[in-house]
Amino acid sequence: MEKHLLFDFDGTLVDSLGIGLKAMNIVGRRKGYPRVNSEDLDDLLRKPIRERFRHYGVPMVKLPALALEFYREYKQCLQELRFFEGIPDMLHRLHEAGCRLTVVSSNDPEIIKNYMAHHNISLFHKIIGSNRIFGKDKIIRRYMRQEKLVPEQLIYVGDELRDIEACKRAGIPIIWVSYGFDHEELVKTAGPEFVAHSPAEVVSIINGLEHPLLK
Template sequence: MLYSLVIFDLDGTLADSFAWFRRNLNMTAKRYRFRAVAEDDVEMLRHASTQEILDYLEVRWWKIPLIARHLRQLKTAQAASIPLFPGVATMLGTLAAHDVRLALVSSDTEANAREKLGPSVALFSDFDCSASIFGKAQKFRRVVKRAGVDPNAVIAIGDETRDIEAARTAGIACGAVTWGYAAAKALGDRAPDHMFERIEDIAEAVLARAPAHPPGFVRE
């Protein structure tokens, strides 16, 4: 087994929230006066970093906490309508059955995260949720410390470039999924330790049942 602790991101990694995000983003843009996202913008933004996205949308830094709080409130009202990706529950169950500890790090609230996870919530031993001024790297460090495991036996899995950067800052391995928000090429350009094209690939890599894709791998 390669890893004894897996730290998952939620939206775009375990939960299929992209459609929800698209429905609510432009209403939020109107409310907080930043640039709306046109249909033609979506693919371009999937290749951008978090900072590049904020710059393109012309979001002033002081509005970010207000926007994040508003989106969390919307999710609280609509969390039950955001499904897990097909196969996620099985994958999580496979990892837990092999004594892999599962944790979740998200900017969403823990209550929303628990509702989205449904019955799979019982498989998780730790949650570090809600916004943090120190970002995901600090959350990763807290989870690893609470678990009391060797950082070399920990992997963080997410769908955005910032997830890769945060894992590296925290000194743990990083895995990137290609079915979420960021484009596969944008993720691959940052050379994560693992690239996952299918949900079942996660259990195979964590349990060392199959060779991992080399860093930077992106299937054409």
């Protein structure tokens, strides 16, 4: 049975917290929202994402339009974007083991494609993006329909509470990575099936799973 691994991008493959904060504050200043300071991040990452926006007075209905502006600014900072240590090795090891790798992200797919091309990584079956903060479960279900898969054939790798919630709705397991954005205090009650503290641990979990994905 073919193995399909779905990856989040920001906070899972790349450490984009710094450039995300920079882009967020540029857009926020333009729109009149309060500045987000780096010293506020630890507290913010312990809150669900809706609470974060509510804290800064950002209406959820405006998020799609704000996301478009955010990623325009994000693109200007791509030279500062870095893989987390060990990510390229993880991707190559999983690809060589026969896993089919796909990115499912809220980021602009062109940003992700260009970043991967710049780093000479062409290991992905598909790169799927959306400017919606929520709704990854719909993207995952669409992917399963297009690829003619059942939930037991997929595992998602992500770093946020909303990733876990989307996987629960889609009926697929998730490996939550602790080195990303959301704090463990926030996600522990959501019940991710697996927890990895490094990219190497993601590989170890995949290799050791008693899961139909690996049969």
